[in-house]
Amino acid sequence: MVLSGCAIIVRGQPRGGPPPERQINLSNVRAGALARRAAQSQPDVKDTPDEPWAFQAREFLRKKMIGKEVCFTVEVKTLQGREYGMVYLGKVNTSGENIAESLVAEGLAVVRREGIRGTSKNPPPPPPPTPTLSQVRLCDLEDQAKAAKRGQWSEGGGAHTIRDLKYSIENPRHFVDSLHQKPVNAIIEHVRDGSVVRALLLPDYYLVTVMLSGVKCPTFKREADGSETPEPFAAEAKFFTESRLLQRDVQIILESCPNQIILGTILHPNGNITELLLKEGFARCVDWSMAVYTQGAEKLRAAERSAKERKVRMWKDYVAPTANLDQKDRQFVAKVMQVVNADAIVVKLNSGEYKTIHLSSIRPPRIEGEEKNKDKDKRFRPLYDIPYMFEAREFLRKKLIGKKVNVMVDYIRAATAGAETGPVPAFPERTCATVTIGGINIAEALISKGLATVIRYRQDDDQRSSHYDELLAAEARAIKNGKGLHSKKEVPIHRVADISGETQKAKQFLPFLQRAGRSEAVVEYVFSGSRLKLYMPKETCLITFLLAGIECPRGSRNIPGGIAEPFSEEAMLFTKELVLQREVEVEVESMDKAGNFIGWLHIEGVNLSVALVENSLSKVHFTAERSAYCKTLQSAEETARQRKDKIWANYVEKPPAELAQVSEEKERVANYRAVYVTEITDGLHFYAQDVETGENLENLMETMRAELASHPPVEGAFSAHRGDHCIAKFADGEWYRARVEKVESPAKVHVFYIDYGNREIVSSVRLATLPPSFSTRTLPSQATEYAFAFIQVPQDEDARADAVDCVVRDIQNTQCLLNVEYPGATCPLVTLQFSDSKDDVGLGLVKEGLVMVETRKEKHLQKMVSEKPLQELVEATRERPLIRDPGSR
Incomplete structure (x- = not known):
């Protein structure tokens, strides 16, 4: 580094780290002092401007010496530790160019004619010094510069050489925008760390701090005592940038200015320092500033990926998210079978296995808790009630269902355990991947339409999409264009x-x-x-x-x-x-x-x-x-x-002859068994329990109630879902086994009592979890649904109600004899007899004119219908209307 026209900083070759620095001041010459900014803690002190020709002297040395090898000799070292000497370009001082002589010859420095500085702080008055050969040479060169009117010796005093240095910009965002991302010539004046520099913008002399877009290097943490503690590889990263950029002529593309911080990209004739830092493992990509990087974010990701694969420096302990996966498991082709959600699909592999794939780094539309609970009486349906969820699902369904896609696994998200669920994972393990079809990234297409958002990660979280920057760019476009979730219009409502x-x-x-x-x-x-x-x-x-x-x-x-x-x-x-x-x-x-x-x-x-x-x-x-x-x-x-x-x-x-014989000989089988009728439905169906297993049900209910009495369930702890088996407290205050058929709200849960056949709407506080020892595996549901055989249920509601009333009066809560005659669409069709008189219940309904007879095509069943007195009643019911007035029976 060139500090001024008469002072430089040198350092040797690096050995295992950044080498130490050494300041050399040129002997016997003096150049003008550069401008200096006043300390911000002293508002009364003004900034010091350049002395005439000071900047030109600095520039003369900078262009001649930066990055070059030099040879120097130390002639004097003061008590304060300052070293004065001669500096030569090249490795040998006898043949190299004497820097001090070059400065004086150009009229950019003044020769100290009073002699060489002493080594004592308060030396006695010295005798008149004898000029050395170097001093004589410098004086001759100075006289020649004066005669030629070079530099400081030119006419006019050099006021035009003083820079109008600007330490701050009044409106930095406007300043950056006004440049339209065009390259600006600059000199790097200081390197704070590997990714933050102080630059002098030319030709207007703005001195600005620039942070490299898209990356961040390890920094130096300032401690309470004012000292700085470097993070791992911070010093190495700073040296890497310094050795390539410090006081070099560069071009800077100023790309953005969020929160008064200027983001930019520094371009050197030998390359882009941002990409070099990443490739050598001195920096990591930063998402928030990656969006403004104009030279291609994919290049930065590729450079970082290269460092990770080689495990250099910052990445020496790096383990890839898919390191444990085989190549065939990392990338494969599969057929989409189902769209589970706006960010998940089910695919079928070539092996026939089904696998759930989550789209990497995206979040589907969601709704806040207040909105979800706004109408508690309405059942919440995510697909239709969450804004844009249906549109997102439809987009994926139309685009993917039944088609083959390319799947590239980005990472495996481990199962997570919730605080309330204990060891049970709140979320199972998820395979997150980039899914493409026809070269289109499905996640990117979804985000660009405003039908999903991008997940923001911690800076050290590498479990993200391999195309994360494209997703961020797509989201930025969707926000700018007001698409989908980012639209200010009213959200679509699906009334289904x-x-x-x-x-x-x-x-x-x-x-x-x-x-x-x-x-x-x-x-x-x-x-x-x-x-x-x-x-x-x-x-x-x-x-x-x-x-x-x-x-x-x-x-x-x-x-x-x-x-x-x-x-x-x-x-x-x-x-x-x-x-x-x-x-x-x-x-x-x-x-x-x-x-x-x-x-x-x-x-x-x-x-x-x-x-x-x-x-x-x-x-x-x-x-x-x-x-x-x-x-x-x-x-x-x-x-x-x-x-x-x-x-x-x-x-x-079977042979045709045998089939014919069997069909002719097949007879109706009368195998009546004892049942207990527990419930009659409005459709003239009924539920019955087998008397044979009645004792098992009584024992189970007695044991279950005793256990519940000793360990009562917590009120309101059960969350009802359709199809769940549970226990419900009936009006008599006892617990019974039940199944949830519908959930309108916590106050309206439709349950079916599986052992008795009746239904009820109850509050969720009257429900509890069914103990495993009393589940249907221990004892199956005891109430079985049946319908009357050979009978046509009246279509007229009043007539049907009359028939139901009659059946309720005759057989509900009574023991009967039941025989299955033939299967039905929803339940077996049976004949039912009173256990004492053996009279047929269905025949009694026909006799009273409450129902009509249904004829059957099966020969073995036609005999049942054609027998008297049933056949006579069939003819009679065709001639007279059904009885509808219960009082006329």
């Missing part, structure tokens, strides 16, 4: 009616859907192979849809005891892969008593019912006989049977 399980609402929609023929829908969820949840865009409603014409294996949730039928899981996966979150067409034919619609579903010309039968994952149900797809279904079933695959693996085809 969920009529799943709402019988009354479903009845209102049914005629409209039947008349509409084929309607467009999106499959939102797949419960099983034949049970789905659909979103109807035109009707803006959610419905539960059952596939018509087939009998699909049932899963464990739909069977008492929780044991799934064979191939139920395969059927569900088949349906998921074919239709989940796809746009389909549906034909609604009817609905069941629970408000579920029944019909046909088509996707790209494929009938899902037929596809399940073709793939041996379902059987044809007898109700298909009335449909237009009957022959197609029967043909598909016949083909599947011949393959003997999956559900037909153990099928043994």
Whole structure:
């Protein structure tokens, strides 16, 4: 460094670290003093300007000597430690250029003619000194400069050589913006640390502090006593920058000025110092200033990545987030099967395995707690109630579902444990990756539309997207253009009616859907192979849809005891892969008593019912006989049977003659068993318990209540969710096993008592967790739903109510005899007899004119209908109206 026209700082070659510095003052000459800023602690003291020709003398030496090797001799050392001597360019002083002589010859320094300084602080008056050869040489050169009127000896006094030095900028942000990011010539005057310098901007002489955009080097921490403690590699980083930039001519691109800090990029003819610092492991990338870097943020990330891979300096202990993954696990191609959320998808690997992938470094739309709890009586549905969540999901669904994407794993986010859940992870382990399709980064596209935001990380957190800067840039564009979440317009509202399980609402929609023929829908969820949840865009409603014409294996949730039928899981996966979150067409034919619609579903010309039968994952149900797809279904079933695959693996085809014989000889089987009728529904169905297992239920209830009495559940601790098994306190104050069917609000929870068949709306404070020792694995649900065989339930509400009243009066809470006659769409159809008189309950309803008889095509069942007196009653009911007045019975 050149301190002035007569003082320089030198240092030797580095050995294991920055070398020590040494200041050399030129003997026998004096140059003008450079400007000096007054201490800010002394407001009354003014700044000292340049002396004439002082800056020119400094510049003469700077351009001649900076970065060059020199040879010097120390002639005098004062008591204060100052060293005076001669400095020569080159390695040998005899052949090198004498710097002092060059200065004097240019008229930029004055020769000290009074002689050489002494070594004593108060020396006695010396005798007249004898000039040395060097002094004589300097005096001759000075006389020549005076004669030639060079430098200080020129006419005018040199006032024009004094700089108008500006130590501060009144409006730095405006100043930076006015340059339009054009390179500015500058001299680096001081290096504070590896990434912060003091620069003199030319030609206007602004002295500004510049922080390198996009990076940060280790710094020197100032302690309470005023000393500085360097962070690891801080001194090395400072030396790296100093040795390349200090007092060099550079160009600076001033890029931004947030909070009065000027950010810029320093360009040297030999390269960009920012990239060099990163590549050598002296700096790390900084997200907040990376956004303004104009030379390509990807270059900085690549330089940092190179240092990490080589584990140099700051990164000597670095371990990559995906270091433990094989190459095939880091990058692969997969097919998108489901969009879980605005930042997560489920993909199918080539191995057939399903894997959940989270998009790296993005956060989906979310809602604050106050907004979420604003209407506590309304069930919160994130997909429709969180602003822009539906739009984000739809963007991903339309872009990705069913297509192959490239997945590059960026990091694995470890499972985290919440304070309330103890050892149970609050969030499971997540695989976070960059997903691209057709060269488009899906996360970047999502953010650019304002449908997600970028996660901000701690500076030392390297678990982030490999394209993090592109995500930040996309978010900045979205904010600037007011897209999506950043828009000042009113947020979109999705008023979607969920009529799943709402019988009354479903009845209102049914005629409209039947008349509409084929309607467009999106499959939102797949419960099983034949049970789905659909979103109807035109009707803006959610419905539960059952596939018509087939009998699909049932899963464990739909069977008492929780044991799934064979191939139920395969059927569900088949349906998921074919239709989940796809746009389909549906034909609604009817609905069941629970408000579920029944019909046909088509996707790209494929009938899902037929596809399940073709793939041996379902059987044809007898109700298909009335449909237009009957022959197609029967043909598909016949083909599947011949393959003997999956559900037909153990099928043994019987000869035609044997089949005919069996059909002729088949008779109705009367195997009555004792049951206890506990509940009658408004649809003339009833729930009954087997008398044989009644003692087991009593023992279980007695034990459970005793345990609850000794360890009462905490009131309000149970959080109800649809489908959960729990215990509920009935009106009698006792606890019973139940299942949650619907949650409208904490005060309105619909429960079904699984051992008795009745339903109730209760407050969540009357619910508690079902102890595992009393679950359905210990004892299955005891209430089974049945319907009367051979009977047509009246469509008229009044007539049906009369029949229900009669049944309630006759059989509720009584023991009867039950025989299963044939299966139904939702439950077995049975005949019921009074245990004492053996009279048929259904026959009694027909006799009283409360119901009509349903004829059956099966020969072994036709005999039951044709027997007297039932046949006579069939004829009679065709001739007279049903009795509706209970008083006339």
